[in-house]
Amino acid sequence: MTVTVRPVTAADEAQWRARWEKYNIFYKRTVPENVTANTWKRFLDDKVPSYAAVAVDDSKPDGDNIIGFVTFLPHMFTGSIEDQVYLGDLYVDDEARNGGAGRKLIEYVYDWARQHDIYSVYWHTQHFNHRAQLLYTKVADKTDFVQYGKMIKK
Amino acid sequence: MTVTVRPVTAADEAQWRARWEKYNIFYKRTVPENVTANTWKRFLDDKVPSYAAVAVDDSKPDGDNIIGFVTFLPHMFTGSIEDQVYLGDLYVDDEARNGGAGRKLIEYVYDWARQHDIYSVYWHTQHFNHRAQLLYTKVADKTDFVQYGKMIKK
């Protein structure tokens, strides 16, 4: 299997949505349709700094070859003049695991970051998600930080 | 001691810088002068969505009454239409600890978030920073997430 990573295009919507839904199931959360539609629109809007890329299995036909995706966005950081990039979501199909797609999606974000003068890339994962962390320990550093959160809208 | 939290103003620069320096020492990092100057300028620029507020000891005279600060910035989130707020930095003077300033700084961010239709507020702390976490467990939820990072510029 050869895997290529490229930015999403409008034609990818159905394939992206199918994976976004599985990603949400993994995190046991429900995302309303208007949020998904808005998020998708933002990826395609050049004026909005919210990005998505997809991993494509080159052996499959167009329209049925997406096996994963990543989303990311730059934001300011008080400790640097350059922005940081927040890698928000990462998903690879169950049947495509261990084929290098996850690593290539992360490296795509690194490349984008290098080209856009980014200070650092960061993301989160649940401390008990060992399958993901087997990959993350190879391509990044686990920091000493844990996350606190407070819902405002609910 | 009565503590009030308010947005930073240009007159606070020296007091803020003194605490920013101590905050950087706590994290064993050096922030170049041009970064600090740029970060300060952004707080004061209404067109830049990077914010800072200070905790003021009301019993002390103007110009010598700041005892802590918080910084925060909103950014997009793929799981909501509303932005999330990233609370980036929080500092309270050693001699002002346990006087409620930390909690008031966090609650100031919550209030700002409510007024700006924010989805959630989140931040990070080192897993071994137990003094900070004694406060955080009272005002927020510890999530299951740990952080991975990759320096791009160095």
Place this chain on the structure above:
Amino acid sequence: MTVTVRPVTAADEAQWRARWEKYNIFYKRTVPENVTANTWKRFLDDKVPSYAAVAVDDSKPDGDNIIGFVTFLPHMFTGSIEDQVYLGDLYVDDEARNGGAGRKLIEYVYDWARQHDIYSVYWHTQHFNHRAQLLYTKVADKTDFVQYGKMIKK
């Protein structure tokens, strides 16, 4: 407040039981009476290597002066000829916190360990018990280890 730590004696039973009960409430567990009775008996039996010591507030009268306790037991270790000591339980009355009793109870175990040719002393705490860890970081090292468990009897 002057605090002294000494081995338990038969006369301490009521005072120890009152604290043991609060300790179990803290951990949201119920310990059957026959277990408590057996555990207490073991502490007093010189032939059983399960030990307990109590922290005593010297300003209070005998019979009403215990403010905390520790239990510990040595066991073999494959990485040393000498035994390790497992510090199993540690409790200090809420109203006696921050008076040095917790530290003295731990140091009592260290002293016992030195006198009995022990390799190391270890214990566990919940990762979110920040109040306890503020003390532990002063007297010991947090290891990289987390604990897995499997109930056999239930």
Place this chain on the structure above:
Amino acid sequence: MTVTVRPVTAADEAQWRARWEKYNIFYKRTVPENVTANTWKRFLDDKVPSYAAVAVDDSKPDGDNIIGFVTFLPHMFTGSIEDQVYLGDLYVDDEARNGGAGRKLIEYVYDWARQHDIYSVYWHTQHFNHRAQLLYTKVADKTDFVQYGKMIKK
């Protein structure tokens, strides 16, 4: 590959020592020869409650078929009349990973525990050992506990 788990015997010494050495390298520690000799002797002594079992690849000849080992020991617990079992060491050859040997070694300890009226089995692993934890999450529960330790002899 069919894997069987059985108690160690005197004839296993060379094979066990080879794996014990790799296990120590994994943990970046040096165990003196007199400690290894003593630990081995204890496994074979029926009067000493320190146990070891080995995983055997049934397709290989006797004397060259051990692919992993586990050690364990029962000790008292203040919260039960029955002992707990501390599973101290677990090792599987790199080339035998994902063949079920690790799980069978743990289940051997569970069986021993059931036959000896044990309350629970517990062990530790480094929080960043994700390969091990992919197995542990299938056969046991990760507790909320982290470990503190204090060297006494050094």
